[in-house]
Amino acid sequence: MDLTLSPSELEFREEVRTWIEENHPGPEPEAGLEEVMAFRREWQLKMHAAGWAGISWPKEYGGRGATMIEQAIFVGEAARLEAPSPANVLGLAMGGPVVIAHGTDAQKQRYLEPILTGEEIWCQGFSEPESGSDLASLKTKAVKDGDEWVVTGQKVWTTFAQYAKWCMLVARTDPDAPKHKGLTYFLMDMEQEGVEAKPLVQITGEGEFNEVFMDEARIPDANVVGEVGGGWGVAITTLMNERAGLAFGAIAQVANSLKRLGALAAETRLNGGTAAEDPVIRQRLAQLHIEAETMRLNAYRGLTKTMQSGIPGPEGSLGKWQWADINQRMAELALEIEGAYAPLSRGDEHAVAGGAWQYSFLRSRANSIEGGTTDILKNIIAERVLGLPRLR
């Protein structure tokens, strides 16, 4: 057992730290998604020039070929120093790894470089209005027409679809096959007549997510990833990559939020003292710290296991569940500490901490829904970790 970094890992961390500190462009613009995307594109170009984009990708595909622990260090440092997100986050975390794992040589040649530079943004077309947690029941259909596929249907919760060039689309190509077997994974060009993206306004007032409507959209046969009918397996690779990458960034982000929560408690007057002296608030703050620490340590245990076996296990679901829960409870406690000021949000001159906790209270409601609901994660844990029988 050794919870320390090796000298070479420490050196790597120093390199990451120095690079981020020297190149950090400051906080993201608060107004408008357009401005935010432009800002993130610029940041991704900087990352790419220094070889940090596609850190987990093998060197032969333009990545850095970093070890798992180095990836964890990079993601953790970037989150700790509050570096911006790269513009093409889904392309880097999911699209690229899927093309590398399942794509043809021609696909690798065509798609990988523009993912790394951020020149082409990617989005993910999995969920549908009637297929959320039960993803394999999706209905968007793709019909073969010569050497093309004709796609009709609707996707939802498609992050950044309005900026995307490529969509990782899962569609039903064989309506007669059992539901997991009739699916195919496509790369769909978003810039065509038959595709329309409409932003969904979420409870924060922003529009990160979209509905995507496909009305006889066309996809060349060359854009099938993996086998026709093998889309489910490819989709699972995508989701595994999504979950594996999140943990260490989430941990660093929680650590920052906990520090701010402590500072908020220390600055807030309550009953003639400060909120930091209130026994109930102290108990809840400490409990959040303890659970955040167990989440961090669980992630290290998981990393050790994954480094030995090569594949992230279903235990990763514990971490995602726990992160969502901690994130929500931090914001809930912050609003309680703010007391009567709790409703005042971003843009109000009397808002506490610029309304940051109000935003986080609202945004974190999605944490237990996005990327696998907590309820579904509990099913996964019950079935795949504990071996309990399936309900279905």
Next chain:
Amino acid sequence: MYFDLTDEQQAIKSTAHDLLAARYKSERIRELAESEHGFEQPDWDEMAELGWTGLALPEEWGGQGLGIVELAVLFEEMGYAMAPSPLFSNTIAGLALSLCGSDDQRERYLRPLAEGKLRGTPALWDADGPGTVGDFTMEARAEGDGIVLDGEKVLVMDAAAADFFLVATSDGRRHLVERGADGITVTPSTSIDLTRRLYSVRFDGVEVAAGETMPGEAADYYPVFFRLCVALAAESTGIAQRALEMAVEYAKDRQQFGRPIGAYQAVSHRCAQMLLETENSRSAVYGAAWAADAEPASLPKAASMAKAYASDAGWRVPDASIQVHGGIGFTWEHDLHFFLKRGRANASMFGDSKWHRDRVADAVLAEAAEPVSA
């Protein structure tokens, strides 16, 4: 970076697991729960032979020279097996002598203790004192070169089978007193936990010679305290693990409405919650155990985190397991009640979760005063 047991640690775990499973079957635990001392000498001798009585004690004094990680591995298995044994009280006495005793005291008490020839136990809480940690009321009244002790200590583990006590006084000192000394009366207490014996010990004008007071002062016992908290949290983790396994096994087996109950999400999600709490508890324990061995400066916070979390999980997971079992889980005949009771008793010993969380709050609020991107 390697956060898992090494091959050697894994070997300690599987040896302990197999041996304890063979020794402490349900009927045996029940027999011991009703026996005079709550354990039997042959079990003790076997543990001594395996080196468990001196596992984390220095080789120089007859111990195995292993660390707190190994100690946590062992106590996790002790909890898993619900083994009734004075090993925990003895481990505390050993750590205290090792960290706070004089060489002469170590020669006379620590070496035989490490070898399993003598047993010791701490006598800490005073009958008229508060239940909080480190707040002792018994006075060390000077007389001649030594002192005289009067009063009553409560919650003394395994006192009737101990050879000596480490008696705490209001000045924060500990004194070595043999159980057979004049003026000592040991009375069994009635506890919900039938697998760990508690006693009250009366001291009526008990004379303690100068050489029997340990040189360690109040603050010197903190390193002992944090280490024993980690061992106890490890035991509670093992208790949670076993209760979780019992629930999962039962949920797979028990049929209602034509299906195994584990297929229903009300039950399976409860089991998932039990797994989360058990794994969190384990991570917190091993994080703290590693800190004790490799990074002592971070031990106080890590140990309080582990003890706080495992105190809750150690009884809540058995409690949830009883709920999964339904009526059968509430019967005396089922073993689950031993796990609930030990888990709840552990939660209250050496600082409950509230006490430890308050210490964590102190530590993290001090850190929050530093800037975010420091």
